[in-house]
Amino acid sequence: MRKRTSIAITGIDAAVFGVVDLRVTNRFLDDFGLHRARSGRFGVDYRCVDRSEVSVRPADSPQLPQAIEPGSTLRELIWGVGNRRSLDAIAGSLARDRSASFDSEGTLHSVDDTGLAIGFRLTRRKALKTRPSAFNAPGCAVRIDRHAPFYDHALPQEISHVVLGVPDIGAVERFYCGRLGFRVSDRYVGRAVFLRAAPAGNHHHLFVLNSADRRIHFNHIAFKVRDIHEVIGGGQALAARGWETHAGPGRHYPSSACFWYFKSPLGGAAEYAADEDMVTAKWRARRFVMAPENFSEWRFNSPASGGALAGAAIAGSRRA
Numbered sequence: 408m409r410k411r412t413s414i415a416i417t418g419i420d421a422a423v424f425g426v427v428d429l430r431v432t433n434r435f436l437d438d439f440g441l442h443r444a445r446s447g448r449f450g451v452d453y454r455c456v457d458r459s460e461v462s463v464r465p466a467d468s469p470q471l472p473q474a475i476e477p478g479s480t481l482r483e484l485i486w487g488v489g490n491r492r493s494l495d496a497i498a499g500s501l502a503r504d505r506s507a508s509f510d511s512e513g514t515l516h517s518v519d520d521t522g523l524a525i526g527f528r529l530t531r532r533k534a535l536k537t538r539p540s541a542f543n544a545p546g547c548a549v550r551i552d553r554h555a556p557f558y559d560h561a562l563p564q565e566i567s568h569v570v571l572g573v574p575d576i577g578a579v580e581r582f583y584c585g586r587l588g589f590r591v592s593d594r595y596v597g598r599a600v601f602l603r604a605a606p607a608g609n610h611h612h613l614f615v616l617n618s619a620d621r622r623i624h625f626n627h628i629a630f631k632v633r634d635i636h637e638v639i640g641g642g643q644a645l646a647a648r649g650w651e652t653h654a655g656p657g658r659h660y661p662s663s664a665c666f667w668y669f670k671s672p673l674g675g676a677a678e679y680a681a682d683e684d685m686v687t688a689k690w691r692a693r694r695f696v697m698a699p700e701n702f703s704e705w706r707f708n709s710p711a712s713g714g715a716l717a718g719a720a721i722a723g724s725r726r727a
């Protein structure tokens with residue numbers, strides 16, 4: 408058996424976007440519930456509750472890495488690393504066949520095999536302790552004389568994952584698993600693969616799909632909220648402010664998460680997600696068959712999807 412690279416990547420620490428309309432993007436992220444941590448002529452740095460960040464810059468900012476596609480899009484994905492030894496190991500490994508250099512704040516900047524700029528830094532995220540919601544079920548009432556939480560807006564707790572359309576999912580899997588110690592959580596055979604950065608934790612941090620035009624595209628960024636009540640409350644608040652739903656509310660089969668996606672001025676979509684499967688090294692990756700009727704929530708920018716969910720999501724459970 409091939410020895411796994413021992414690298415402690417903890418998840419997405421920051422996502423850097425270049426946008427064509429900074430004003431509209433900032434209004435969207437304010438409404439979405441992110442906290443403005445820093446702003447200036449350079450743009451705005453937003454934070455989730457756990458301090459994972461979304462940095463917004465003008466698309467033509469000379470500070471940004473080269474764009475992967477025209478318009479507003481993801482410009483760099485920065486991964487959090489648990490310790491200095493891992494960070495140095497990543498730097499040494501990447502420097503063998505590509506540019507990999509630290510900036511003055513200690514973030515390592517490089518590029519993956521699809522051409523997306525990637526960064527690595529000692530994680531600045533803090534561990535959250537959220538009290539789970541109590542749900543009543545027939546014959547099992549655990550919330551007595553108390554109403555369920557009601558959210559008039561969402562407060563994104565952490566960045567969950569990023570999704571990209573890519574020219575070749577096999578190349579992405581080889582790079583992230585072979586060079587950075589990621590693992591495959593599930594796959595749609597020949598079409599898409601769910602990758603997680605660490606053996607234990609999120610079901611996925613990165614999900615990639617083969618794109619029809621064999622180019623790289625940003626698809627969406629997802630933020631965890633506390634529970635399904637917050638998915639609904641946050642989505643209703645955004646809709647009331649005029650932001651357009653891309654898909655949802657609904658529920659994914661592969662990660663169990665409840666979701667609501669909105670069309671985002673960051674490019675692609677922004678997703679509220681709750682109750683994602685958390686896994687360990689014992690998790691056995693599944694192989695699903697992808698069919699149009701069970702995959703519509705990810706068919707971004709496809710006229711065929713019309714932005715709607717079609718068919719039962721459970722159809723995605725068909726095994727290959």
Ligand SMILES: [Fe+2]
Nearest residue numbers: 570627629678
């Ligand atoms: Fe997602």
